[in-house]
Amino acid sequence: MKITKVESKLFKYTSYVESDDEGHGHPAKEPHQVKQSLITIETDEGHKGHAFGANPQIVENVIAPILLDENPFYREKLWEKMMHMQRIVTAIDERILSSIDLALWDLIGVIMNQPLNNILGLYREKVPAYASTMCGDTIKGGLSTPEDYGKFAEWCVKEKGYRAVKLHGWMPPIEGAPDPKKDIMACAAVREAVGEDIPLMLDSYHYYSRLESLWIGRELEKLNFHWFEEPMDESSMSSYIWLSEQLDIPIIGPETMTGKISTRAEWIKNNAVDILRGGTGDLGGLTPLMKVAHLAESYNMAMEVHGGKEGNLHALGSIRIPGEFYERGLLHPHVDYEKPPEYLHEIIDPMDDEGFIHMPKGVGLGLKINHDYINDNLISEDIDIKNARRQS
Ligand code: MG
Numbered sequence: 001m002k003i004t005k006v007e008s009k010l011f012k013y014t015s016y017v018e019s020d021d022e023g024h025g026h027p028a029k030e031p032h033q034v035k036q037s038l039i040t041i042e043t044d045e046g047h048k049g050h051a052f053g054a055n056p057q058i059v060e061n062v063i064a065p066i067l068l069d070e071n072p073f074y075r076e077k078l079w080e081k082m083m084h085m086q087r088i089v090t091a092i093d094e095r096i097l098s099s100i101d102l103a104l105w106d107l108i109g110v111i112m113n114q115p116l117n118n119i120l121g122l123y124r125e126k127v128p129a130y131a132s133t134m135c136g137d138t139i140k141g142g143l144s145t146p147e148d149y150g151k152f153a154e155w156c157v158k159e160k161g162y163r164a165v166k167l168h169g170w171m172p173p174i175e176g177a178p179d180p181k182k183d184i185m186a187c188a189a190v191r192e193a194v195g196e197d198i199p200l201m202l203d204s205y206h207y208y209s210r211l212e213s214l215w216i217g218r219e220l221e222k223l224n225f226h227w228f229e230e231p232m233d234e235s236s237m238s239s240y241i242w243l244s245e246q247l248d249i250p251i252i253g254p255e256t257m258t259g260k261i262s263t264r265a266e267w268i269k270n271n272a273v274d275i276l277r278g279g280t281g282d283l284g285g286l287t288p289l290m291k292v293a294h295l296a297e298s299y300n301m302a303m304e305v306h307g308g309k310e311g312n313l314h315a316l317g318s319i320r321i322p323g324e325f326y327e328r329g330l331l332h333p334h335v336d337y338e339k340p341p342e343y344l345h346e347i348i349d350p351m352d353d354e355g356f357i358h359m360p361k362g363v364g365l366g367l368k369i370n371h372d373y374i375n376d377n378l379i380s381e382d383i384d385i386k387n388a389r390r391q392s
Contacts, residue, residue, distance in 0.1 A: 049107025
């Protein structure tokens with residue numbers, strides 16, 4: 001069997017979220033059109049694997065020559081070849097690498113007629129979700145005050161059934177941000193709203209100083225928070241060693257630091273964190289995510305998967321170590337997370353009323369793609385609309 005076709009189609013769809021100048025998503029003032037791309041990898045026996053999100057020019061000019069005529073079952077070797085190509089073609093970032101890797105995994109699932117979680121090896125059929133809330137904003141009735149966060153967290157837990165909640169504090173360019181005191185006021189409001197038993201986490205502004213981070217961490221300990229995420233620039237592993245040594249609350253990371261598996265290994269070796277972190281989009285796919293999960297397991301370290309969506313969800317079905325949660329979001333009082341984008345018939349991660357996400361049972365990634373919608377909404381590269389905002 002060999003790969004005979006690799007293509008990426010660009011299309012538009014309606015988004016209800018827009019990014020601020022620093023890339024944080026907020027509810028859009030008006031629904032607007034954004035770009036997305038569908039990757040297709042096809043074999044000489046007619047099997048097709050799909051995934052979303054890689055630039056068509058890179059797929060056509062760089063990825064296709066690597067994959068064409070290769071046996072799709074050589075996924076490890078193909079991932080290595082693409083990863084080595086990142087050194088030369090820096091435009092292949094981890095998210096693009098991830099999209100191609102996921103399309104290859106989807107193809108394997110289609111060929112074997114099995115969902116990926118079966119192929120990876122199941123450890124569990126369902127994972128508890130946490131409500132991952134958007135960054136703070138200035139929207140009335142949105143997430144503009146500590147009380148707003150409290151109210152929204154209470155709705156997530158009591159009305160929707162989420163078993164845990166994560167806050168992202170206020171970040172620039174929001175006026176007055178960053179502010180450690182305001183972050184803690186929101187955390188206190190959420191703790192009061194949901195009670196003592198719900199695990200809570202903070203993913204704060206990512207460029208606080210050591211002393212600001214230490215102060216926030218000590219306040220989170222008083223509020224019985226579950227973990228403290230990325231308060232400082234991850235380029236300085238020494239700062240994380242310094243912080244972890246002084247705090248009892250688990251520090252989780254690295255998330256955005258480059259270096260894939262090797263970086264995670266160094267952070268474990270240097271006791272820079274208590275819980276390891278990584279997702280398909282940070283690491284370059286499901287292939288490296290499973291390696292990182294097994295690395296954490298070998299050090300008896302918990303590993304929390306960063307971000308939701310199909311690749312991360314399948315991985316969570318087979319991670320044995322106490323990677324507790326599926327990150328569901330990003331959520332906001334004004335955004336309907338349950339509504340699928342036009343290019344999907346269903347969202348991949350519906351939640352049951354006890355707050356669990358079940359392993360998808362469709363073949364491959366289990367995406368229910370609306371190919372008719374995509375084919376009716378194809379666009380060319382030069383159209384002037386923004387790229388779809390990706391999960392972060
Ligand atoms: Mg984060």
